[in-house]
Amino acid sequence: MAWTTPPRLDPDRSRRRLQLLAELAGARAVQQRERPQRARSERLRQLIATRRRVAG
Template sequence: MAWTTPRLDPERSRRRLQILAELAGARAVRQRDKPQREHTERLRQLIATRRRVAG
């Protein structure tokens, strides 16, 4: 028994591929920026801790 999928119209297929490509691009940007965000968050926590201790 072969699996068959209903054929999508070309416009719908094109839009679907475009959306998937945009999602993949957004995911790549988030992964690339993640280390910087983590570093920034660690610095903020360190600064807040030092302010509490010094204050």
């Protein structure tokens, strides 16, 4: 059985792929940093809504 190596990607395609992966990683990091703030905001909204129901 002969082993064949996969054809190499052209340099431009490889560079674009690496750039895309880096951008995705950056976007994922930003999203994970914002998640706790979003969760905190959601809990605060729920608390306010609950207090309004109880007080109303």
